[in-house]
């Protein structure tokens with residue numbers, strides 16, 4: 001690989017030629033990739049040109065070398081962080097996004113309680129998928145923005161930080177992601193892989209565990225797509241010297257019993273207190289074991305740190321270090337509406353996408369960039385697939401500050417659950433983890 005171009009000078013390429021190369025199913029050269037990513041970051045390549053190229057990439061793909069070069073160019077668009085001065089080994093986790101996916105909240109303090117520091121740069125909600133920062137901001141006083149120095153000091157002292165990525169990290173991705181979001185080009189495997197891995201490699205973590213979601217509530221709807229995405233990202237991380245593994249995990253029904261902001265924080269605290277829904281506990285422990293192993297700690301059982309309260313202690317210190325009050329009551333929405341079972345039987349289907357869109361429309365997510373979210377909005381489930389329910393029993397409760405939002409949320413739930421009179425309850429629900437790659 002040659003190094004990306006340095007400094008200013010006459011433009012080396014012509015955007016329409018780069019677009020036509022990919023449109024005509026050709027490989028992009030290293031020089032074309034370096035130039036187009038850099039020139040887009042500098043506003044030399046126009047958004048309409050980049051969106052045409054993103055669509056050509058979505059339709060015609062990129063090979064592994066092109067993806068690696070594209071990732072490299074996105075990393076080179078900004079700063080790189082360095083945690084090598086810390087006295088702890090580091091490991092991070094990244095999820096490709098799902099409904100009710102609050103795992104980062106119990107996971108970061110749990111892994112820190114086992115002796116591995118977690119520098120978790122997180123994002124806000126995107127479409128129907130919730131954002132870790134939006135969830136944590138429902139805790140009174142909690143602050144998502146830390147300077148690099150404050151982040152490093154907290155990592156050294158507490159061992160866990162969850163905060164917003166600074167604007168200097170992979171700025172090309174920030175611009176390109178916002179463009180993809182509004183041009184129907186989010187679901188391209190090369191673009192998702194390079195987007196995630198550019199941020200994670202630039203962040204400088206020593207080890208990385210990827211949670212690649214598959215199912216209706218995920219960007220990847222099919223297992224073969226999820227496997228290709230996972231393999232691509234593991235290869236990118238490994239080539240960059242980051243110990244990287246991926247778990248492919250189920251996202252056809254929501255994780256746990258909550259989707260929203262404060263309701264997900266409350267459920268995470270239950271997990272840290274030794275309780276919580278079985279699927280959330282299973283995935284938290286599976287990811288913790290992978291992170292500890294990837295960071296070289298093979299002899300520690302994270303289940304003990306969850307059971308004996310050490311993870312809870314780190315959570316409380318982590319929240320307090322960022323101005324939050326771990327004892328403050330969480331905000332509650334002003335209005336609620338209970339959705340009941342239309343008949344008695346087994347709940348055989350509860351669609352992650354339907355629940356995610358309902359939570360979004362209730363005010364847990366944004367309909368326009370920069371909008372504020374409602375801390376108390378969301379969905380609390382009273383039954384999961386496989387559960388027996390009685391006719392008229394509560395299936396879920398919808399929460400919002402604005403009752404006018406209930407109708408649109410209910411539309412999202414139309415066809416999103418099925419109660420079958422003759423079906424039998426599953427005795428043991430299937431594991432959330434489908435496959436391990438790496």
Ligand code: URA
Pocket residue numbers: 096097177186191192193195196
């Ligand atoms: N998350 C990211 O950071 N980027 C993507 O492209 C998709 C999910």
